[in-house]
Amino acid sequence: MRYRPEHKAEVHERIVKDASRRVRAEGLNGAAVAAVMRDTGLTHGGFYKHFGSKDELLLESLRDAFGEIADKLAEAAKRSRSEPGWKAIVKAYLSLEYCDQIERGCPLPALAPEMARAGKEMRGRVFAELVKYKDRMVPFMPGRRGSDRERAFFVIFSTMTGAVEIARMLPDRAAQEMVLSSAREFLLHSF
Amino acid sequence: MRYRPEHKAEVHERIVKDASRRVRAEGLNGAAVAAVMRDTGLTHGGFYKHFGSKDELLLESLRDAFGEIADKLAEAAKRSRSEPGWKAIVKAYLSLEYCDQIERGCPLPALAPEMARAGKEMRGRVFAELVKYKDRMVPFMPGRRGSDRERAFFVIFSTMTGAVEIARMLPDRAAQEMVLSSAREFLLHSF
DNA sequence: CGCATAGGATGATTATCGTCATCCTATGGA
């Protein structure tokens, strides 16, 4: 072989990481094949040596994105010993810094409507990733029974998703902080 | 003149209405010039007799969309004499029927992330429409002072936006209804 | 009753994008 055995896997992963950033920053079809490959330092032609189709890359990049913030939020929850995990998650999620980092943030406020509009095939696969995301967050959610925690997940992540989206539409940081802190206080005092 | 004096204004409005549906159903660039004109029964060529640019149509169609649901929600709020207006709004917004009708629904759960990614120019104009939407909803919101009602608007619409978006990602109606009703009960018992 | 005119149609241009066929080349194994 021409390259080290790990070479292909490494490049593959770099493409996915770059696409995962680009897709969150610029939308589902902001991650054009040529642009992503350029990010990775390659040309567009080699793309199909790594992926069967653009949708395959899209799915992998969404999987990567969900995994990335699930890691981040789970770590924040585990680090906080003085308060319940879900409160640490809410505080991290509804912070200005987090709101700023679209390209490293949760795919929900970045892409939820576009994911809902995707073709049936893709939608099914994305749904599976959403379920994995939920399953990783549910243990930190408030509530006694599992079904309570699951409902809490949907309510809390609905509010956080909407708040971050709306904050991102606002032109100045004061207004953004107003929306984020309103949602934050609301959630923290409601469970 | 070739046509009745009102003709041009009527066609203009039909184009905007069609675009407003299409943009919500298929995303900001799902409303291709040719497609919208075909909806209206015309060909793509005449488009620039009505609009200076595609962005102009986009903005007008968003204005129309915000106005359309603002009307609908305000009417629901006014119709309900037995409970506060905001509760009627929450019940209407977080219903399955509403969730289904993407193309006639609120632009927020349909387009918020895409609007946040638009160019500076467009973002500023969209922001102005969002403010008008807010100003029409705030009078119905719970709270004593105006600033309380404004915060309530952002919290309630954040939760509703996120809940509808997440529901629209789910494959079956039972799961959708679970998300919508969780958010609904949560909001109705929290103010 | 005929014509000037504006709304609409046709079609070209330029750009972007996904996909793929083909070629190139550096390297690990012999």
Add this chain to the structure above:
DNA sequence: TCCATAGGATGACGATAATCATCCTATGCG
């Protein structure tokens, strides 16, 4: 040291899209 090979580069193709120049034609005014 040499070559077979797979990763990467080049470039093309067909779609789709925004924009605009040009032409067409139905109609209301004179």
